[in-house]
Amino acid sequence: MKTPIIWCIGGSDSGGGAGIQADLLAVRGMGGHACSVISAVTAQNSLRVAHIQAVSLESFTAQLNCLAQDLFPQALKIGMLADSLQLHCLAEFIAWLKRVGKPPLVVWDPVLRASSGAALSEIKPGDNDVTALLGQVDILTPNAQELELLTGVSPTSPDALAAAAQKLLQTGCGAVLVKGGHLAWQAETAEDYYFDGQDYRRFGSVRIDTPHSHGSGCTLASAMATALALDYPVEDAICLAKAYVNRGLRQASAVGEGPGPLSHQGWPKDVAYFPAVIPGNWQPPKALQPFAEESELGLYPIVDSADWVERLLPLGVNCIQLRIKKARKTDLEEQIIRAIKLGRDHEARVYINDHWQLAIRHGAHGVHLGQEDLQTADLLAIQQAGLRLGISTHGYAELQLAKSLSPSYLALGHLFATKTKQMPSKPQGLTRLRQYLILAEGVPTVAIGGISVERVPEVLASGIRGIALVSAIRDAANPEATTRTLLNMLEKRHADRA
Numbered sequence: 099m100k101t102p103i104i105w106c107i108g109g110s111d112s113g114g115g116a117g118i119q120a121d122l123l124a125v126r127g128m129g130g131h132a133c134s135v136i137s138a139v140t141a142q143n144s145l146r147v148a149h150i151q152a153v154s155l156e157s158f159t160a161q162l163n164c165l166a167q168d169l170f171p172q173a174l175k176i177g178m179l180a181d182s183l184q185l186h187c188l189a190e191f192i193a194w195l196k197r198v199g200k201p202p203l204v205v206w207d208p209v210l211r212a213s214s215g216a217a218l219s220e221i222k223p224g225d226n227d228v229t230a231l232l233g234q235v236d237i238l239t240p241n242a243q244e245l246e247l248l249t250g251v252s253p254t255s256p257d258a259l260a261a262a263a264q265k266l267l268q269t270g271c272g273a274v275l276v277k278g279g280h281l282a283w284q285a286e287t288a289e290d291y292y293f294d295g296q297d298y299r300r301f302g303s304v305r306i307d308t309p310h311s312h313g314s315g316c317t318l319a320s321a322m323a324t325a326l327a328l329d330y331p332v333e334d335a336i337c338l339a340k341a342y343v344n345r346g347l348r349q350a351s352a353v354g355e356g357p358g359p360l361s362h363q364g365w366p367k368d369v370a371y372f373p374a375v376i377p378g379n380w381q382p383p384k385a386l387q388p389f390a391e392e393s394e395l396g397l398y399p400i401v402d403s404a405d406w407v408e409r410l411l412p413l414g415v416n417c418i419q420l421r422i423k424k425a426r427k428t429d430l431e432e433q434i435i436r437a438i439k440l441g442r443d444h445e446a447r448v449y450i451n452d453h454w455q456l457a458i459r460h461g462a463h464g465v466h467l468g469q470e471d472l473q474t475a476d477l478l479a480i481q482q483a484g485l486r487l488g489i490s491t492h493g494y495a496e497l498q499l500a501k502s503l504s505p506s507y508l509a510l511g512h513l514f515a516t517k518t519k520q521m522p523s524k525p526q527g528l529t530r531l532r533q534y535l536i537l538a539e540g541v542p543t544v545a546i547g548g549i550s551v552e553r554v555p556e557v558l559a560s561g562i563r564g565i566a567l568v569s570a571i572r573d574a575a576n577p578e579a580t581t582r583t584l585l586n587m588l589e590k591r592h593a594d595r596a
């Protein structure tokens with residue numbers, strides 16, 4: 099992928115910790131190319147803001163116009179804007195950008211005050227220009243204080259946050275991530291609240307107690323804008339940005355006499371810094387224990403009938419999934435009973451996709467569920483019946499959520515384009531697969547989606563231990579021969595590792 103271009107629109111911080119200076123470091127650190135549009139020049143050190151001078155409107159618009167002619171952005175990160183004129187002009191400019199090219203993603207961190215408390219902007223919440231800019235924004239990232247200033251709603255509880263976010267969404271703003279750093283009810287954790295009108299999630303991290311957090315808001319928004327420009331979905335962009343900031347906070351130190359800036363350490367990889375992802379509208383059962391352990395999955399064919407189970411198990415397949423999407427109720431149950439019996443006869447592991455009640459009733463080895471099934475399935479019943487649970491994931495946020503349930507395995511996909519299922523997400527590819535494997539933390543993993551026999555070696559080279567496939571076996575000229583070839587490939591890898 100070409101290095102994405104991110105415009106950072108905001109104030110210059112002469113102290114080098116926040117504002118444009120932090121933005122440039124964060125965008126670079128996340129693998130983007132950062133351009134800058136300076137809205138104001140501030141004279142700051144680590145102790146105080148000594149002077150603020152807005153740039154002229156002429157200079158502000160000249161920077162925007164010049165960049166649009168050559169360095170068209172994939173994302174914009176907006177920070178401090180000095181006055182209503184800049185807001186007005188920027189809202190119109192973004193509307194124009196969206197008309198003339200591929201609309202850039204827009205993240206606005208509505209900086210109204212410096213962390214020292216000094217007012218940085220003359221913007222008056224509620225004025226028409228604020229509303230106009232909000233209408234162009236994909237994600238707004240206010241802290242509690244900014245949320246209150248923008249909406250008039252005091253952030254006294256999660257419900258109040260939701261009400262405030264709702265007000266902002268009504269302006270046309272796509273989503274709101276309320277940063278929890280200053281919320282009164284948070285002590286040990288730092289949870290951010292995400293609202294987009296449909297989805298409500300919390301992204302929680304252990305609070306990192308440091309005075310050296312200068313620039314963390316700017317950095318979060320810039321890292322997020324870069325991840326969006328790199329084509330990560332919003333929930334993954336939030337995970338990556340939080341991991342970037344958490345690591346920066348952990349390694350921050352003083353530079354001057356006052357609070358130091360967070361440290362910029364590049365693309366986040368260390369699992370310790372990634373947030374827990376907690377669905378807002380749903381709680382997993384409190385008594386839920388880890389699911390029964392699973393060993394390496396190896397070759398994991400997914401088939402749509404007991405006949406196929408009967409065809410493949412005698413070849414030496416020892417893990418298989420029955421995935422029936424359309425069937426009459428009686429036929430479905432019969433197929434499941436037969437598949438489970440075949441599993442017992444061949445000492446193979448049979449997972450049932452979706453139909454967890456039937457899987458429990460007939461004693462399957464395990465159940466495979468998608469993310470959307472997690473809210474409706476009785477996870478406690480599955481776990482207490484001793485069945486294994488495999489969960490589908492399609493990125494960082496889903497992986498973090500799935501991991502919190504201690505499943506028996508994690509499925510990572512879809513890896514490549516597939517014709518077998520219409521996917522709402524984009525193919526992940528091998529680079530992302532390698533990143534996700536670090537996050538899996540010892541839970542067995544299996545890759546799925548568009549994996550052909552030819553691609554198996556490069557998929558295995560990522561370190562993944564299991565390979566799930568449908569069409570590579572189902573549509574093969576000789577499914578038995580193909581299955582044997584695949585088994586040999588996985589067996590060889592197993593032997594090479596031993």
Ligand SMILES: Cc1ncc(COP(=O)(O)OP(=O)(O)O)c(N)n1
Pocket residue numbers: 400419421451452466467468469471488489490509510511519544546566
């Ligand atoms: C191993 C494995 N990975 C992913 C899936 C997909 O499951 P899900 O998200 O529940 O979608 P459907 O299969 O139900 O369409 C899977 N079945 N197996």
Ligand SMILES: Cc1ncsc1CCOP(=O)(O)O
Pocket residue numbers: 511512515516517518519546547548549566567568569570
């Ligand atoms: C069920 C499913 N879930 C994610 S991709 C996929 C289909 C995988 O099929 P194929 O191996 O034919 O691409």
Ligand SMILES: [Mg+2]
Pocket residue numbers: 451452466467468471
């Ligand atoms: Mg399913």
